[in-house]
Amino acid sequence: MAELDDKNAAQAASWNGSSGRVWTERQAFMDRLLAPVSEVLFASLELKPGMRVIDIGCGSGGTTLELARRVGPTGQVLGLDISAPMLARARERTPAGTPVRFVEADATIYPFEPDAADHLVSRFGVMFFAEPALAFANMRKGLKPGGRVTFGCWRAPDDNPYFSLALDAAKAVLPPQPPIDLDAPGPFAFADARKVERILAEAGFTGIALRPVDVMFDDGAGGGLDAAVESALQIGPASRALQDQPEAVRTEAAAAIRAALAAHETADGVMVEGRIWIVTARNP
Numbered sequence: 001m002a003e004l005d006d007k008n009a010a011q012a013a014s015w016n017g018s019s020g021r022v023w024t025e026r027q028a029f030m031d032r033l034l035a036p037v038s039e040v041l042f043a044s045l046e047l048k049p050g051m052r053v054i055d056i057g058c059g060s061g062g063t064t065l066e067l068a069r070r071v072g073p074t075g076q077v078l079g080l081d082i083s084a085p086m087l088a089r090a091r092e093r094t095p096a097g098t099p100v101r102f103v104e105a106d107a108t109i110y111p112f113e114p115d116a117a118d119h120l121v122s123r124f125g126v127m128f129f130a131e132p133a134l135a136f137a138n139m140r141k142g143l144k145p146g147g148r149v150t151f152g153c154w155r156a157p158d159d160n161p162y163f164s165l166a167l168d169a170a171k172a173v174l175p176p177q178p179p180i181d182l183d184a185p186g187p188f189a190f191a192d193a194r195k196v197e198r199i200l201a202e203a204g205f206t207g208i209a210l211r212p213v214d215v216m217f218d219d220g221a222g223g224g225l226d227a228a229v230e231s232a233l234q235i236g237p238a239s240r241a242l243q244d245q246p247e248a249v250r251t252e253a254a255a256a257i258r259a260a261l262a263a264h265e266t267a268d269g270v271m272v273e274g275r276i277w278i279v280t281a282r283n284p
């Protein structure tokens, strides 16, 4: 396993264990599901051929390969992640000759080539650090003066139908659940805009801006209601709330999730709104 900030050990275990396995198996589904996020994210970048870009928490490489396409053969893209299985999938799908390098490493301590990259980019890959200001200060070292960071992260789960729909349906059949800890490393760690501004300022970034964007997701990623229910049971807070529950409770929750999602079935898919931030900042 990659050298780690010890405090990230639990996240590394998860991304090399159950989460990494599910995300790897579901790579094609996740890329299709998250395509609207990529669209917003890529529209916020000003990429030019020949640029050097780093994709943080690149996972199975969907965004990394798109970055490579945009910077072209004279550009360079580094995809960095702590998950060996997801990186294996990323390497496997990368055509020979693509100007991409995948590295298994913890972004908090990886020795980035100093002052080398034009842009740091991430789709949902920067909310899992135990010490986020330290991680961003380390990543900033890899940026040229004037280089930029742009990433997408989730807003709060209770104001986010993409999560609350399935979670509320599951909760209706579960015993009372502890609230999600928005401060802990995890998908919602960057939900609080003031906190994100503090982290990036402490890490030495300037020109910090958070733009709220509401995205329509097809929860079934083209596979309809069955695929949407399966996805809610495998990834996200509803799946975590259900993971240690008896089979009868899981079955009841699956039916409740199905009913909630069925109300969003349209000719275009199972359309549910998700709320994200697009965050941008600059290395002075």
Ligand SMILES: C[S@@+](CC[C@H](N)C(=O)[O-])C[C@H]1O[C@@H](n2cnc3c(N)ncnc32)[C@H](O)[C@@H]1O
Pocket: 008, 011, 015, 030, 034, 056, 057, 058, 059, 060, 061, 062, 063, 080, 081, 082, 083, 086, 105, 106, 107, 108, 122, 123, 124, 125, 126, 128, 129
């Ligand atoms: C929600 S997934 C997103 C993956 C990918 N960006 C995508 O959109 O498909 C979060 C990713 O962050 C990675 N990650 C978590 N902590 C990390 C760390 N300390 N350093 C590098 N990557 C990390 C995980 O392994 C995982 O691949």
